[in-house]
Amino acid sequence: MIEIVSLIGAIVACIFMIWALYKGLNLPLACTIATVFVALTSGLNVDDAWTTAVSDAVSPLLEVYLGLWLAGGILGYLYGESGAAASLAFAIFRPFKNIQNERVKLVAYLIAFMIIRLLLNLTGVDSMAVMILILSIVVTMFKELDVPRKYVSCVMVCGVSAGIMMPYIPTTLNVILPMFVDGWSASTHGGLRLLWTVAFIVLSSLWLARMIHKDQEKGEHFEMGNMQHMSVEDDPTKRPNALVSLIPIVVVLICYNGLDFSAWLSIVCGAVIAAILFVRYLDLRDMTLKGRGKFAMFIEQMNRSSLTIPLYYAIAGIFAGILTISPCYNLIVQLCENMASTLSPAVGFSIVSIVLVFMGNSAVYISAVLGTSVFASAGLSAASVGTIILLGNTVLNTLPNSAEMQMQAEISDTTIAESYPSIFKTTVVLCFVLMIVFVALLALGIAF
Numbered sequence: 001m002i003e004i005v006s007l008i009g010a011i012v013a014c015i016f017m018i019w020a021l022y023k024g025l026n027l028p029l030a031c032t033i034a035t036v037f038v039a040l041t042s043g044l045n046v047d048d049a050w051t052t053a054v055s056d057a058v059s060p061l062l063e064v065y066l067g068l069w070l071a072g073g074i075l076g077y078l079y080g081e082s083g084a085a086a087s088l089a090f091a092i093f094r095p096f097k098n099i100q101n102e103r104v105k106l107v108a109y110l111i112a113f114m115i116i117r118l119l120l121n122l123t124g125v126d127s128m129a130v131m132i133l134i135l136s137i138v139v140t141m142f143k144e145l146d147v148p149r150k151y152v153s154c155v156m157v158c159g160v161s162a163g164i165m166m167p168y169i170p171t172t173l174n175v176i177l178p179m180f181v182d183g184w185s186a187s188t189h190g191g192l193r194l195l196w197t198v199a200f201i202v203l204s205s206l207w208l209a210r211m212i213h214k215d216q217e218k219g220e221h222f223e224m225g226n227m228q229h230m231s232v233e234d235d236p237t238k239r240p241n242a243l244v245s246l247i248p249i250v251v252v253l254i255c256y257n258g259l260d261f262s263a264w265l266s267i268v269c270g271a272v273i274a275a276i277l278f279v280r281y282l283d284l285r286d287m288t289l290k291g292r293g294k295f296a297m298f299i300e301q302m303n304r305s306s307l308t309i310p311l312y313y314a315i316a317g318i319f320a321g322i323l324t325i326s327p328c329y330n331l332i333v334q335l336c337e338n339m340a341s342t343l344s345p346a347v348g349f350s351i352v353s354i355v356l357v358f359m360g361n362s363a364v365y366i367s368a369v370l371g372t373s374v375f376a377s378a379g380l381s382a383a384s385v386g387t388i389i390l391l392g393n394t395v396l397n398t399l400p401n402s403a404e405m406q407m408q409a410e411i412s413d414t415t416i417a418e419s420y421p422s423i424f425k426t427t428v429v430l431c432f433v434l435m436i437v438f439v440a441l442l443a444l445g446i447a448f
Contacts, residue, residue: 067263068170068172074271084277086136091242117162120134148222204426337374347439394431
């Protein structure tokens with residue numbers, strides 16, 4: 001009986017989190033309420049359950065993520081403040097500036113932005129570490145194309161989703177999955193994952209452009225709101241050359257893939273090279289607040305780009321940790337065993353991975369445990385387990401209970417309610433359709 005009550009409590013808590021965050025409650029408070037509710041409905045001691053959840057689910061992730069976040073925050077800061085990212089952006093946008101057809105131009109710009117986002121992904125910089133930088137690029141693009149501000153978060157989220165499946169790069173998921181899935185690596189199913197990335201970029205850009213065009217025809221236009229400081233000027237004298245801006249990216253890729261450095265050390269190497277190449281373009285005087293010195297302002301920028309990220313991820317991860325020690329977890333395991341015996345292992349695990357992502361940011365931990373313990377024994381290869389976890393993360397990783405969604409809404413001067421309809425269509429519905437196609441390929445043994 002307690003297992004049923006625990007399961008109902010977990011479902012209610014998930015629904016509450018999504019509803020509360022959609023209505024504007026902040027993530028730490030919503031997640032804390034949901035976590036305590038699950039502990040109480042599961043008959044657990046709240047203090048002991050909280051401590052165990054942090055130890056089992058959050059600590060292992062932070063051991064890997066913390067180095068990536070800190071190194072990625074520094075590299076993201078250097079790319080943003082030096083103007084190196086802007087150089088890449090304008091170099092990619094420039095060929096499309098003279099397109100006369102507005103709808104074609106919009107699609108071209110959206111695809112170009114996705115490419116820019118992928119270039120930054122190649123460094124392994126976490127998306128939350130460069131969120132302000134990406135926002136400035138999006139605002140500049142929207143200002144030129146007169147795109148309604150409510151699409152800012154959607155475009156940023158699409159850029160993140162496009163990079164989830166990318167192989168060969170030191171992203172957080174590419175680094176964390178090998179810890180739990182033996183035989184899986186960042187290069188596993190590289191061709192299949194690259195194909196997914198191209199398909200998503202093209203289809204999401206077309207769909208997004210169609211929605212934007214409809215709203216423009218209704219009379220909606222771009223408004224800066226509280227983002228006046230976010231626009232970037234196209235002045236090449238104030239930032240590194242675009243080719244020079246690519247050098248740290250190449251360094252990270254060589255260190256990670258060629259020299260077999262760890263992910264965080266590869267990013268540190270890229271950051272050192274970036275500091276050497278970009279230092280002359282860092283003008284801390286422009287960032288200095290009244291009464292603050294250059295070094296103090298530099299420290300403040302480091303805090304903003306790195307330290308907030310682990311806090312959001314840790315709080316979001318506690319909820320998943322509580323579920324693994326609650327009585328309802330036994331029911332989840334039984335359900336998975338039944339699905340593995342009645343459905344194709346690839347199909348069954350796909351359903352499980354999607355449902356688990358519903359819980360929040362550290363669901364990858366539970367997915368990996370279930371995939372390797374239940375579905376692998378039913379015949380699902382380790383390679384397919386890892387790739388299906390990635391596919392599942394593309395589908396429901398952008399629900400309102402995502403830490404990233406909350407931070408993007410805050411900095412883009414929009415509410416979840418305003419921006420979420422377009423996000424749902426492009427990063428939930430479209431990703432779900434793509435997942436069906438690519439899981440079918442895995443089930444048929446078509447993987448490369």
